[in-house]
Amino acid sequence: MMRTRPLKVALLGCGVVGSEVARIMATHSKDLAARIGAPVELAGVAVRRPGRVREGIAPELITTDAAALAGRGDIDVAIEVIGGIEPARTLINTAFENGAGVVTANKALLAEDGPALHEAAEKHGVDLYYEAAAAAAIPLVRPLRESLAGDKVNRVLGIVNGTTNFILDRMESTGAGYAEALEEATALGYAEADPTADVEGFDAAAKAAILAGIAFHTRVRLDDVHREGLTEVTAADIASARRMGCTVKLLAICERAADGRSVTARVHPAMIPLTHPLASVREAYNAVFVEAEAAGQLMFYGPGAGGAPTASAVLGDLVAACRNRLTGARGPGESAYAQLPVSPMGEVVTRYHLSLDVADKPGVLAQCATVFAEHGVSIDTVRQQGKEGSEEGASLVVVTHRAPDAALTATVEALRGLDTVRGVASIMRVEGE
Amino acid sequence: MMRTRPLKVALLGCGVVGSEVARIMATHSKDLAARIGAPVELAGVAVRRPGRVREGIAPELITTDAAALAGRGDIDVAIEVIGGIEPARTLINTAFENGAGVVTANKALLAEDGPALHEAAEKHGVDLYYEAAAAAAIPLVRPLRESLAGDKVNRVLGIVNGTTNFILDRMESTGAGYAEALEEATALGYAEADPTADVEGFDAAAKAAILAGIAFHTRVRLDDVHREGLTEVTAADIASARRMGCTVKLLAICERAADGRSVTARVHPAMIPLTHPLASVREAYNAVFVEAEAAGQLMFYGPGAGGAPTASAVLGDLVAACRNRLTGARGPGESAYAQLPVSPMGEVVTRYHLSLDVADKPGVLAQCATVFAEHGVSIDTVRQQGKEGSEEGASLVVVTHRAPDAALTATVEALRGLDTVRGVASIMRVEGE
Numbered sequence: 001m002m003r004t005r006p007l008k009v010a011l012l013g014c015g016v017v018g019s020e021v022a023r024i025m026a027t028h029s030k031d032l033a034a035r036i037g038a039p040v041e042l043a044g045v046a047v048r049r050p051g052r053v054r055e056g057i058a059p060e061l062i063t064t065d066a067a068a069l070a071g072r073g074d075i076d077v078a079i080e081v082i083g084g085i086e087p088a089r090t091l092i093n094t095a096f097e098n099g100a101g102v103v104t105a106n107k108a109l110l111a112e113d114g115p116a117l118h119e120a121a122e123k124h125g126v127d128l129y130y131e132a133a134a135a136a137a138i139p140l141v142r143p144l145r146e147s148l149a150g151d152k153v154n155r156v157l158g159i160v161n162g163t164t165n166f167i168l169d170r171m172e173s174t175g176a177g178y179a180e181a182l183e184e185a186t187a188l189g190y191a192e193a194d195p196t197a198d199v200e201g202f203d204a205a206a207k208a209a210i211l212a213g214i215a216f217h218t219r220v221r222l223d224d225v226h227r228e229g230l231t232e233v234t235a236a237d238i239a240s241a242r243r244m245g246c247t248v249k250l251l252a253i254c255e256r257a258a259d260g261r262s263v264t265a266r267v268h269p270a271m272i273p274l275t276h277p278l279a280s281v282r283e284a285y286n287a288v289f290v291e292a293e294a295a296g297q298l299m300f301y302g303p304g305a306g307g308a309p310t311a312s313a314v315l316g317d318l319v320a321a322c323r324n325r326l327t328g329a330r331g332p333g334e335s336a337y338a339q340l341p342v343s344p345m346g347e348v349v350t351r352y353h354l355s356l357d358v359a360d361k362p363g364v365l366a367q368c369a370t371v372f373a374e375h376g377v378s379i380d381t382v383r384q385q386g387k388e389g390s391e392e393g394a395s396l397v398v399v400t401h402r403a404p405d406a407a408l409t410a411t412v413e414a415l416r417g418l419d420t421v422r423g424v425a426s427i428m429r430v431e432g433e
Numbered sequence: 434m435m436r437t438r439p440l441k442v443a444l445l446g447c448g449v450v451g452s453e454v455a456r457i458m459a460t461h462s463k464d465l466a467a468r469i470g471a472p473v474e475l476a477g478v479a480v481r482r483p484g485r486v487r488e489g490i491a492p493e494l495i496t497t498d499a500a501a502l503a504g505r506g507d508i509d510v511a512i513e514v515i516g517g518i519e520p521a522r523t524l525i526n527t528a529f530e531n532g533a534g535v536v537t538a539n540k541a542l543l544a545e546d547g548p549a550l551h552e553a554a555e556k557h558g559v560d561l562y563y564e565a566a567a568a569a570a571i572p573l574v575r576p577l578r579e580s581l582a583g584d585k586v587n588r589v590l591g592i593v594n595g596t597t598n599f600i601l602d603r604m605e606s607t608g609a610g611y612a613e614a615l616e617e618a619t620a621l622g623y624a625e626a627d628p629t630a631d632v633e634g635f636d637a638a639a640k641a642a643i644l645a646g647i648a649f650h651t652r653v654r655l656d657d658v659h660r661e662g663l664t665e666v667t668a669a670d671i672a673s674a675r676r677m678g679c680t681v682k683l684l685a686i687c688e689r690a691a692d693g694r695s696v697t698a699r700v701h702p703a704m705i706p707l708t709h710p711l712a713s714v715r716e717a718y719n720a721v722f723v724e725a726e727a728a729g730q731l732m733f734y735g736p737g738a739g740g741a742p743t744a745s746a747v748l749g750d751l752v753a754a755c756r757n758r759l760t761g762a763r764g765p766g767e768s769a770y771a772q773l774p775v776s777p778m779g780e781v782v783t784r785y786h787l788s789l790d791v792a793d794k795p796g797v798l799a800q801c802a803t804v805f806a807e808h809g810v811s812i813d814t815v816r817q818q819g820k821e822g823s824e825e826g827a828s829l830v831v832v833t834h835r836a837p838d839a840a841l842t843a844t845v846e847a848l849r850g851l852d853t854v855r856g857v858a859s860i861m862r863v864e865g866e
Contacts (some may be wrong), residue, residue, distance in 0.1 A: 020727065024583065024584075024727060028583075028585065031585065031650075031771075032583060034650070034768070034770040034771075035582050035583075035650070035768055035770075131580060136728075137580075137584075137725070137727065137728035137729065137731060138731060139572065139575075139576040139580035139581075139731070142572075142575060142576065142579060142580050143572040143575065143576065146575060146579075146749060146752075146753055147564060147570075147572035147575050147746065147749045148572075148745065148749055149468050149748070149749050149752035149753065150457065150461075150465060150468075150745065150747070150748020150749045150750075150751055150752050151457075151570075151745040151748060151749065152461065152464065217464075217467070217468070277713075277734070280710075280713075292570070292745060293741075294453065294457060294570070294741040294742065294744055294745035294748070295569075295570035295735065295736070295741070295742050295745035295746075296570065296735060296736045296739075296741070296742050297735060297736070298570060298571060298572070298733070298734065298735035299732070299733070299734035299735065300731070300732070300733060300734075301710070301731065301732035301733075301734070302728065302729060302730060302731035302732065303728070303729045303730070306729075308726075308727040308728070308729070309727065309728050309729055311727055312581065312583065312584040312725060312727035312728035313580065313728075314583070315582070315583020315584060315727070316579060316580040316581055316582050316583045316584065317583075318583055319579075319582035319583050320579055320582065323765065324762070327762060327763065328761075328762075329757070329760060329761075329762030329763070330760065330762070332756065335467070335468055337467040337468075338464075338467075
């Protein structure tokens with residue numbers, strides 16, 4: 001049954017992920033051939049720095065001309081693991097135009113330009129696979145677009161960025177502040193020299209856009225995702241969370257509205273109960289809950305980043321794309337038929353934990369409670385306490401019932417206008433209850 | 434793009450799962466059509482009791498002649514949710530012979546006769562999908578045979594039977610004995626009137642066979658799976674586990690041997706540390722760990738049984754089979770190229786917790802320790818304690834280091850031959866460390 005002419009793979013990028021892809025292709029070539037039904041070989045590897053020694057890759061395969069490699073007519077599947085928007089986008093389109101299927105791990109590009117990429121793949125009759133763009137080796141894209149294809153997904157909620165989870169885990173377990181925990185993450189290689197994409201939530205937001213798009217059969221772009229990073233999370237927030245029986249996680253949350261007519265996607269730090277399975281996700285691990293009408297609540301857990309786990313997902317997609325190549329089939333394309341509107345953050349309904357610095361005099365609580373009531377935000381619990389290190393002030397910790405985000409924003413604005421409120425020390429959403 | 438002639442589906446069986454499949458097909462027909470690219474309609478529903486009222490199913494679709502329905506030439510996909518070996522096997526083969534793809538939830542049949550079914554599907558050029566046969570809606574089959582197709586799976590370890598997990602959870606949380614917990618499970622509908630398939634581990638063993646086969650690209654039959662149920666687990670075992678910082682779970686464990694040349698598959702109760710994520714899987718939930726070379730450790734969690742979750746998996750497969758039907762493609766077939774031998778239980782290497790009733794006199798510990806040493810089983814910890822309710826005896830609780838199961842069996846036999854050993858109160862493997 002085995003075809004002997006090998007399938008040809010162009011590897012675009014040979015960094016942490018690409019070098020693992022090349023290594024596994026070399027060491028597991030027999031297994032890959034048996035699973036695909038034909039041998040598969042590297043036809044070329046596009047790199048930026050050709051001088052570097054690359055173990056296991058024949059030097060004659062190395063090229064700095066990625067465009068020429070992607071444009072070769074004999075490539076069956078191109079693997080794009082360069083990342084970022086350009087030149088990745090142009091290279092992927094070049095591969096499509098030359099009849100190659102594409103496997104990519106590029107979350108930023110998919111979140112920015114996924115629909116156009118899907119259209120180009122469709123036009124040229126080739127595959128576009130991107131399991132590695134969601135949470136590395138944790139199967140999420142395939143379960144959402146295939147396993148749950150007969151179900152109705154109502155919510156995707158998870159930890160999809162390992163760097164920020166590592167930082168929050170350290171803040172939680174050692175009491176360290178954000179800066180100190182970031183320093184440790186950088187020293188241990190969990191955070192990049194420029195950690196912006198992770199700590200400001202861009203990486204998680206791109207994944208949220210991809211997952212929401214697949215889950216809701218709707219186009220969701222990065223700009224549609226409300227995004228807050230964790231740079232403002234303080235040791236005090238984490239201590240407050242602990243007092244509530246909660247911990248703080250940076251969550252990506254994609255939800256179908258209760259009436260089913262719209263969806264939302266957001267990334268922000270949130271308190272979740274310690275009893276919630278996401279609360280025990282440690283270090284740089286990722287975990288994602290998927291709630292579907294018939295399936296109920298599913299959870300997927302694993303390493304959400306790293307060279308080898310990302311390569312595992314890339315190679316799973318490579319096997320699928322190669323099998324399709326042999327049989328003339330195509331994998332599932334874009335499914336955006338539902339075209340649900342993506343609502344702004346103001347329409348998200350959730351709960352809040354607020355910490356207010358107030359004057360320590362009678363009537364303050366009543367005054368604040370009135371502001372909440374006027375904005376239709378119902379209070380669940382309130383705790384008044386003397387403020388540490390101050391004889392004059394007090395602190396008011398309020399947890400609300402579920403309310404629209406816009407109502408909460410207006411409430412906070414009005415609270416800030418009160419003479420007796422000296423400041424809003426923190427606002428954090430409470431999820432997973 | 435949408436084809437207007439509908440794809441025709443034969444539903445073989447209309448019990449708990451089948452009726453959910455029919456309900457979702459009726460209520461979500463537009464979504465299914467959009468995702469498939471063509472409308473899909475029920476062409477007939479084979480039932481045993483035609484008199485029963487079946488909400489949402491047109492009476493003229495109901496038939497008691499399942500063979501005639503499966504044998505109709507116009508069926509695109511047959512869904513088999515009858516369960517058991519016959520008539521399910523004959524009906525599936527009839528469907529194949531008549532050119533229909535098949536989606537089944539039948540773990541018993543797949544574990545007994547999977548290779549023959551795969552061959553028949555292959556011969557007739559049609560699909561065989563069975564995600565629902567592993568753990569209902571929890572995606573396991575697709576992740577293992579597609580997402581991890583480029584990786585090397587070394588171990589699958591999990592809780593794959595909800596009934597037994599419910600029973601053990603109740604024993605753990607209430608201190609109840611097995612009989613009492615089973616009674617509660619039956620009353621609440623978690624256990625069937627005849628609970629044999631669940632409590633004796635047959636259901637879990639069938640799933641282990643299916644998962645091991647896919648994970649290791651090797652044919653694994655039900656007979657290859659070592660199987661012990663939980664009927665012998667006592668409240669005392671659970672109390673012992675607790676003293677060790679463990680809990681007791683019925684685990685399915687599929688492992689590649691350290692040298693990579695053979696595999697094992699087994700189902701038995703085992704102690705696992707309370708810190709292990711599987712320890713916190715409550716009630717009738719399922720959770721499965723998959724360890725792969727590149728991906729690392731992944732976990733999949735969710736409801737592993739029930740009408741709606743099983744229907745979700747069936748419908749995901751239905752969408753895949755229908756898409757293939759439209760494009761003339763086929764899903765992945767059997768992958769058994771590795772043909773690794775399945776080793777017997779005696780070659781499994783793991784740790785053990787033993788509780789011995791011994792005479793309370795000097796030298797007993799030394800005598801027992803000698804027996805362990807003679808069989809090459811190294812002791813990790815031993816605890817000697819006066820036996821409750823007896824002034825004459827004592828109890829010796831031994832936890833071993835890792836050793837082959839055969840060595841342990843021989844050790845226990847030899848211990849039973851000692852005058853000073855009055856009985857072996859319990860033997861349990863310790864996993865997940």
